[in-house]
Amino acid sequence: MHSNSKNFIGKSKPILEILALVDKIAPTTSTVLILGESGTGKELIARQLHLKSNRAAMPFVTLNCGNLQESLLESELFGHEKGSYTGANAKKIGLCEIASGGSLFLDEIGELSLGIQSKLLRFLQNGEFYRVGGKHPIHVNVRVISATHRDLEGQIKEEKFREDLFYRLNTITLKIPPLRDRTADIPILVEYFLNKTGQEKVFQIDPPVLELFAHYPWPGNIRELENIIERMKILTEGNTLSLDDVPIEIRTPTLQQMKIKKLDLELTLDEIEKNHILRVLTHCQGNKAQTARNLKITLKTLYNKLHNYGMLKSTRETQDFLLKRSQL
Numbered sequence: 001m002h003s004n005s006k007n008f009i010g011k012s013k014p015i016l017e018i019l020a021l022v023d024k025i026a027p028t029t030s031t032v033l034i035l036g037e038s039g040t041g042k043e044l045i046a047r048q049l050h051l052k053s054n055r056a057a058m059p060f061v062t063l064n065c066g067n068l069q070e071s072l073l074e075s076e077l078f079g080h081e082k083g084s085y086t087g088a089n090a091k092k093i094g095l096c097e098i099a100s101g102g103s104l105f106l107d108e109i110g111e112l113s114l115g116i117q118s119k120l121l122r123f124l125q126n127g128e129f130y131r132v133g134g135k136h137p138i139h140v141n142v143r144v145i146s147a148t149h150r151d152l153e154g155q156i157k158e159e160k161f162r163e164d165l166f167y168r169l170n171t172i173t174l175k176i177p178p179l180r181d182r183t184a185d186i187p188i189l190v191e192y193f194l195n196k197t198g199q200e201k202v203f204q205i206d207p208p209v210l211e212l213f214a215h216y217p218w219p220g221n222i223r224e225l226e227n228i229i230e231r232m233k234i235l236t237e238g239n240t241l242s243l244d245d246v247p248i249e250i251r252t253p254t255l256q257q258m259k260i261k262k263l264d265l266e267l268t269l270d271e272i273e274k275n276h277i278l279r280v281l282t283h284c285q286g287n288k289a290q291t292a293r294n295l296k297i298t299l300k301t302l303y304n305k306l307h308n309y310g311m312l313k314s315t316r317e318t319q320d321f322l323l324k325r326s327q328l
Helices: 013-025 040-052 069-080 114-126 154-155 161-170 184-194 207-215 221-235 269-282 288-295 301-309 315-327
Strands: 034-036 060-064 103-108 141-146 172-173
Touching: 013 040, 013 172, 034 040, 040 060, 040 103, 040 141, 060 069, 069 114, 114 161, 154 161, 161 288, 184 221, 207 269, 269 288, 269 301, 288 301
Parallel strands: 034 141, 034 172, 060 103, 103 141
Antiparallel strands: none
16 A cells, blocks of 8 residues: 555555554644654654645654754754854754644654753643743744654653653554564565666566565564665666575574564464475575475475475476476
């Protein structure tokens, strides 16, 4: 499922549920807290909330709260008056003012210092703030959407995050699932990244690569998947991305990366066998003879299974192999 114009892509059940909530929440003025690991698309969800609201024609302003020191962050948010501190040679309009009438997206809200948290709380309560060095309150109409990958409730217990600010921010909470919990979206995401505009080549991908991707835990989520696809497109010699083009760290992930998934009682024995064969095949970097030896089966049996599972580029490869075997 492609979103309006900002390409939030997904058709898995958890993503469809999130997008349905976005449709419900967007027309309101409620503050929204978006939770999720880095790289899951939190900013895209925030943009959807803005684009589907009655503020869509007004500014959508973003600020990563983890990138700036406290003094600079306060100036970015609220602006400053000329001469308010050394180097303040002119008045500066803050992002809260720039976003007036629209939406302000505060990414990595969990990185805010307690000092900035108290000033942000006052802004959320009263809709007003003071520029650094200013004496007169400034009133704006801004919808605040925030996001974090941190456990804010845990930070509250550690007295690193204000409980009153937490409740102001999360009138509504959206939790974006990690990519490993929405593997049904991987093929459509790969297709999108393969066919991004502005490139001369048209790329395809071998089915075994998608099978491998479905079992990799993706600690960097969608951002990591996009980077991997871009890297494969640059380094491949042809137009088809194969197992040989997959970075070695994806083909042979560490034991720590390969987190044990919850038991899936719906998997059939054939599916379990297929998954195991693929893992061994990727571990052997596509070498079928070595894969057969590791599985303690004949090469003919391996080819037959790969053919039955549709994991070969074509039936020609299987036919050529079986023909050669019959002539020995």
